[in-house]
Amino acid sequence: MLEVRDLHKSFRGVHAVRGVSFQARDGEVTGLIGPNGAGKTTILRMLYTVLRPDSGTMLIDGVDAASDRRAAQRRIGVLPDVRGLYPRLTAREHVRYFGRLHGMRGAELESRIDRLIALLDMREFADRKSKGFSRGQQMKVALARALVHEPHNVMLDEPTNGLDVATSRAVRQLIGDMRAAQRCVLFSSHIMQEVAALCDRIVILAQGRVVLAGTPDELRRHTGLDDLEEVFMAATGTAAERIAAPDSTLAAAED
Amino acid sequence: MHAAFVVFVKEMTDNLRDRRSITMAMVYPLIGPILLSLLLGFVGTTLRIDPDQRLTIAIANDSAAPELVAYFARSGVVIRSLRDDPVAAVQRGQVPFVVVVRERSATDKRLRVQLIADPGRFSTLVPVSRTLDLLRGYGRDTTLATLRAAGLDERAVEPIVIEHENVGRTLSLAALFLNMMAPFLMFTIFIGGVYLALDSTSGERERGSMEPLLINPVSRLEVLLGKLGAAYLFTLIAVAVQVVAFAVMLELTPPQGIGLVDPPGAAHMALVFLLCLPLALFAVTLQVLIAVMTRSLKEAQTYLGLLPLIPSIPGMILVFAPLKTQGLLAAIPTFGQTLLIGQIIRGDGVNALHVLVSIAATLIATAALLAWTARLFEREQAVFAN
Numbered sequence: 001m002l003e004v005r006d007l008h009k010s011f012r013g014v015h016a017v018r019g020v021s022f023q024a025r026d027g028e029v030t031g032l033i034g035p036n037g038a039g040k041t042t043i044l045r046m047l048y049t050v051l052r053p054d055s056g057t058m059l060i061d062g063v064d065a066a067s068d069r070r071a072a073q074r075r076i077g078v079l080p081d082v083r084g085l086y087p088r089l090t091a092r093e094h095v096r097y098f099g100r101l102h103g104m105r106g107a108e109l110e111s112r113i114d115r116l117i118a119l120l121d122m123r124e125f126a127d128r129k130s131k132g133f134s135r136g137q138q139m140k141v142a143l144a145r146a147l148v149h150e151p152h153n154v155m156l157d158e159p160t161n162g163l164d165v166a167t168s169r170a171v172r173q174l175i176g177d178m179r180a181a182q183r184c185v186l187f188s189s190h191i192m193q194e195v196a197a198l199c200d201r202i203v204i205l206a207q208g209r210v211v212l213a214g215t216p217d218e219l220r221r222h223t224g225l226d227d228l229e230e231v232f233m234a235a236t237g238t239a240a241e242r243i244a245a246p247d248s249t250l251a252a253a254e255d
Numbered sequence: 256m257h258a259a260f261v262v263f264v265k266e267m268t269d270n271l272r273d274r275r276s277i278t279m280a281m282v283y284p285l286i287g288p289i290l291l292s293l294l295l296g297f298v299g300t301t302l303r304i305d306p307d308q309r310l311t312i313a314i315a316n317d318s319a320a321p322e323l324v325a326y327f328a329r330s331g332v333v334i335r336s337l338r339d340d341p342v343a344a345v346q347r348g349q350v351p352f353v354v355v356v357r358e359r360s361a362t363d364k365r366l367r368v369q370l371i372a373d374p375g376r377f378s379t380l381v382p383v384s385r386t387l388d389l390l391r392g393y394g395r396d397t398t399l400a401t402l403r404a405a406g407l408d409e410r411a412v413e414p415i416v417i418e419h420e421n422v423g424r425t426l427s428l429a430a431l432f433l434n435m436m437a438p439f440l441m442f443t444i445f446i447g448g449v450y451l452a453l454d455s456t457s458g459e460r461e462r463g464s465m466e467p468l469l470i471n472p473v474s475r476l477e478v479l480l481g482k483l484g485a486a487y488l489f490t491l492i493a494v495a496v497q498v499v500a501f502a503v504m505l506e507l508t509p510p511q512g513i514g515l516v517d518p519p520g521a522a523h524m525a526l527v528f529l530l531c532l533p534l535a536l537f538a539v540t541l542q543v544l545i546a547v548m549t550r551s552l553k554e555a556q557t558y559l560g561l562l563p564l565i566p567s568i569p570g571m572i573l574v575f576a577p578l579k580t581q582g583l584l585a586a587i588p589t590f591g592q593t594l595l596i597g598q599i600i601r602g603d604g605v606n607a608l609h610v611l612v613s614i615a616a617t618l619i620a621t622a623a624l625l626a627w628t629a630r631l632f633e634r635e636q637a638v639f640a641n
Contacts, residue, residue, distance in 0.1 A: 048470050050638050073472035080470070082463030088272040089265075100261040101471040129272075142467065 001026050001184055002047060002153055007056035009042055016042050017053070018208040024186040024201070026152075029179050031195035032188040034205030035236055040188040041081050043205075044157050047186075048078045060153060074102070077151030079159055083142040087131035091122055091141045094130065095148050102149035109148075116144040121170065136167040143171075154178055156187035160194060172198055196228040206236040258473035262481025270451045270485065279450045280489045284497035287439035292504040295432055309333050310385050313350040315341045320356040320366055326393045341371050351379040354386065430601055433519075434577055436501055437596040438570030440494065441589055444531060444538045445563035447493025448486035452542035455482045457555045461640045475632050479543070483625075486539040494531045498524050519600050526599050530592050530610065533617040537588050540621050544628040547637055569593055577601070585609040586616035 002024040009017040017039045024030035032040045045051040047058055049069050058065040058072075065072035085094060092113060099109045117126045120140045125133065130141060139159065147154070156175075160168040175198055178185050189195050195202055196216060204212040204219075212219060212235040216228060225231045270276040311333040317324050327334055337344060341353040352372035359367070368390065372383050399409050459465045469475065505518040519527075542559055549555040566589035577597055578584075585591040591613040598605050631637060 045466075050466055050469055051635055070472045070474070073470060076470070078467065078470045080463075080466050082466060084462055084464030084467050086269055086464060088269050093265075093268070097261070097265050098467075098471060101258055101468075101473050103257070145467070 001059075001061055002030075002155075002186055003057075003059040004043070004047065005057040005059075007043065007046060007058065008054045009039075009046060009051065010054055016208050017046070020056075020205070020208070020210055022203045022210060022213055024153075024184050026184045027179060027182040028200040029175055029185045029187070029198050030201045030203065031199035032186065032203050032205060033190065033192065033195045033232065035190065037207075038205040038236070039208040040190075040205060041157055042208075044078075044155055044186070044188060045080075048076055048080075048155055049073055074149075075151060075153055077146040077149065077154045079139070079143050079146045079154075079156040081157040083138045085130040085133065085138055085141055088129055090129055091126045091133075091137070091144070092117065094141050095145045098145040099148040104149060112148060112150075113144075116147060119174070120144055135162045136164060139163060139167070139171075143174075151183075153184045154186070156185070158188055158190070160189070160191075168194075192229045192232045202228075204232060204235045211235045256477065256480075258471075259477040259480040259484065262473075262478050263484040266451065266455050266482055266485035267488065270454070270489065273450075273454075276450045276454070276489060280447050280493040281496055283446055284443045284493045285500050287436075287443070287497060288500035288504045291432060291435060291439070291501075292508060295504070295508045310382055310389075311335055312382075312386055312389075313337045313341075313344070313353045314356065315353055316356040316358075319358060320368070323356070323366065323368070323393055326396070327389065330389055330392075332389065345371050345373055351376065352383050352386070354390075430577070431574060433600045434570075434574040434597055436600050437593045438567040438574070439501075440497060440527070440531060440596060441566040441570055441593060442563045443493050443497045444490060444535050445542075445566060447535070448488075448490035448539050449542050449559050449563075451489050452482075452486040452539050453546050453552065453555055453559060455485065456543055457546040457549065457552045460638065461552045463640075465638050469638055475637075476629050479629055479632050483536075483539055483543055486542065487536055490535040490539055491532070494528065494535060498528050498531075519602060523599050523602070526605075526610075527596050530595055530599075530613060533614050533621065534588060534592050537617050537621040537624070540624040540628060544624050544631070547628055547631045550636070551640065566590075566593070570597070573597060579603070580606065580609045583612070585613040588617045588620050591616065 004023075005021050007017055007020045008015070020039070020043055022030070032043065034040050042051065046053045047060070047065065049065055049072060052066065060072040060075050063071045063075065089097070095113045095116060096109065099105075099112065104112065117123055120143060122137075122140050122144065125137055130138065133141065139162075143156075143159070159171050159175075163171065172194070175185055175187065179200070187198075199216070201215055202213065202219060203210055212222070212231070214222065219228065219231050219235075220226060223231050223234055225234060309331055312327060313335045314324065314327075315337040317334070317336050324334060335350070337350065337353055339349070341355050344350050345353055352370065355369040355371060357367035357369060359365070370383070370386065370390075372379055374380075395413075402409055459468070468478065502519075502521065502524050508518075542562070545558050545562070546555045549558065569590055570593040573593065578594055580591065580594040580598060584594060591609075595605050595609060595613055
């Protein structure tokens with residue numbers, strides 16, 4: 001369970017995140033969607049502890065991520081925007097490195113690595129150095145190392161960005177499996193169809209604010225639009241101001 | 256500390272697969288010793304005074320001074336009579352130098368000789384100097400013979416007798432070369448692990464792998480210590496390679512040529528390595544500090560490329576005017592070590608207190624740098640390149 005309350009963040013005078021609040025529940029997939037520059041990556045980076053918010057609260061399974069960074073870090077698995085692999089390490093060594101940093105070792109770690117390699121269909125390149133990996137292969141390595149410690153909460157920044165159809169499908173399948181396992185999945189995307197296909201809840205961001213949030217049905221009902229892409233356009237475009245304040249079941253922008 | 260060890264092992268694995276890291280640690284340190292041994296070999300063979308080797312002197316117009324030729328012959332010189340133009344012969348390199356006997360003038364019956372040599376040619380320094388000695392000896396012998404014939408005391412014309420005694424353990428030329436070891440070592444200490452220090456901090460940030468790394472539940476200080484440890488080990492490998500190479504070089508160099516009376520032995524080299532241990536830690540901490548402080552890998556590379564020169568320059572100057580360690584000079588990291596290493600290698604011995612002061616002061620300075628680096632490493636800028 002991830003919870004964000006009234007989060008603010010500025011960079012050199014630019015107010016990038018302006019009072020964002022939302023929840024991502026266990027057993028659900030929550031999608032953060034918004035146009036480029038809406039603040040998706042900044043919010044995720046604060047949640048996964050590499051950026052400090054100027055103000056606001058972030059709770060990860062009830063643990064305050066700002067005051068108890070390491071306890072929060074133990075509960076999350078993260079696929080960052082930049083995959084950041086080491087060209088001279090093999091895929092397996094990447095996963096092993098992060099497993100060890102989580103305090104795993106020995107046979108338990110090795111069998112966990114083997115299972116991830118099988119799950120993500122990485123056998124073919126598992127023992128090859130990552131230099132020259134395709135984007136799909138890079139994403140799989142980054143995903144495997146994010147999941148090595150079996151985190152309860154998973155944050156994925158644009159997981160299908162630049163992937164081919166087959167790999168994108170595999171990622172969507174994996175996200176579905178994690179939901180079935182009662183994990184909490186939060187992922188960001190700027191592709192509405194992907195979010196619509198996967199998410200139990202959608203948080204639409206624009207200019208550092210939550211402009212609309214709820215289940216897909218709630219969003220449709222609220223805007224009176226059938227197509228979620230239309231909902232997205234309406235919420236993030238000039239129509240944003242015309243949408244009435246959402247009711248209390250919806251996390252909303254706090255101006 | 257488990258996480259620091261995990262990071263250390265990863266960085267070692269990663270960098271042992273990198274040709275650039277290996278080159279910096281294992282090939283660069285050999286350059287100094289190889290350069291020095293080539294110089295020593297060259298100088299040693301050209302300046303060697305071989306008692307068995309006979310001096311050859313080319314003389315032009317030798318028939319004008321038969322008494323001088325006879326003196327040369329008595330002194331064991333091989334005489335070569337030159338008929339060609341002496342200046343052209345030297346310029347062509349046909350002979351290294353020529354003694355030209357001038358015709359005596361009607362008013363001055365003294366013997367006049369002219370020495371034609373090319374001082375740019377290093378190899379002629381020794382034979383020319385021996386020839387000058389012989390010419391002076393001839394003049395002196397002639398004077399003394401004349402004085403004795405006139406019944407005069409030779410002390411009247413030779414009021415000073417010079418005796419020379421060298422109290423150093425080495426002759427000046429050998430000392431000059433031995434003094435170059437300390438600046439070479441300073442350079443190695445600041446270059447041996449630099450590639451790893453940069454690549455694992457600034458490079459990792461630029462490639463975007465710092466972000467996923469720091470999401471792991473480990474303290475940033477531990478991550479920093481793991482990276483520092485790996486850069487430190489690479490630096491120590493570089494220093495060890497160079498110290499051993501210097502020892503081998505001294506073992507192989509013919510000592511008589513450069514006047515190496517008592518070359519430093521294994522115990523001296525071990526003490527040199529001991530002095531380098533804390534300094535190498537200071538060097539890698541400074542490198543990581545600069546890498547974390549600067550905004551990009553390029554910027555860090557610019558500073559770290561120049562950094563090795565700074566501690567080497569004082570040592571380079573001291574090659575020509577060595578100083579002995581005094582008081583708190585030992586406490587200055589890099590400079591203290593340069594002075595102490597110079598003394599150890601020249602065989603002058605060191606004060607144990609100075610060694611302790613140097614080690615303690617360097618460790619204290621390193622701790623301060625580490626505290627500063629750790630603080631900077633907590634910043635958001637440590638994770639993201641922009």
